[in-house]
Ligand SMILES: Cc1ncc(COP(=O)(O)OP(=O)(O)O)c(N)n1
């Protein structure tokens with residue numbers, strides 16, 4: 635696994651931007667070559683065969699690249715892949731996606747399991763108690779991918795420092811807004827569009843990483 639998955643760019647796939655295996659695999663290979671901290675497989679379709687095929691292929695790429703693959707929403711898929719790829723595979727759960735403590739039981743203590751906390755510290759507190767590995771807050775800016783996600787203020791990120799877990803910022807992050815989220819305290823900067831809406835996800839990630847280095851200078 636990567637030396638440190640707890641800080642940096644968290645790239646999230648999107649089935650509209652990457653509509654078939656060929657685009658998805660090519661874009662993720664490019665993304666992984668730029669060493670994001672985490673890659674999330676996010677596909678809302680009900681096509682279980684496609685989801686297994688795509689996630690299993692990405693898990694192989696991630697294993698070779700030393701980058702954890704986080705499966706969105708689907709405990710069973712994460713468990714199946716975890717049996718094959720070990721701690722390379724983790725899980726992200728939203729508030730409607732199943733019980734975090736049950737997922738922790740199934741995936742084991744070493745698995746990375748993230749939780750959506752929207753703009754709420756009470757949800758973060760519960761996620762910590764149930765065994766979350768990181769806490770995701772947002773959306774912080776206008777999102778093309780999920781415009782209806784509840785809005786959150788950047789000040790939430792400093793309030794969430796008390797939990798002692800990596801804080802993920804999500805929603806409308808790009809080369810400009812990402813810097814603001816980093817300066818507000820987020821260790822992990824999650825994005826769909828700024829990486830997978832770009833012509834070359836590797837160049838996009840490198841530009842985003844450079845903006846974080848700039849943020850650290852100030
Ligand atoms: C890193 C990260 N943060 C938040 C989310 C959103 O999860 P959720 O609220 O369950 O919404 P969907 O992504 O499932 O539409 C996420 N996926 N990843």
Ligand SMILES: Cc1ncsc1CCOP(=O)(O)O
Nearest residue numbers: 777779783805806825826827
């Ligand atoms: C899944 C999710 N949850 C809150 S905003 C969001 C989408 C993030 O996508 P983008 O980086 O394109 O705004």
Ligand SMILES: [Mg+2]
Nearest residue numbers: 707727728731
């Ligand atoms: Mg979800």
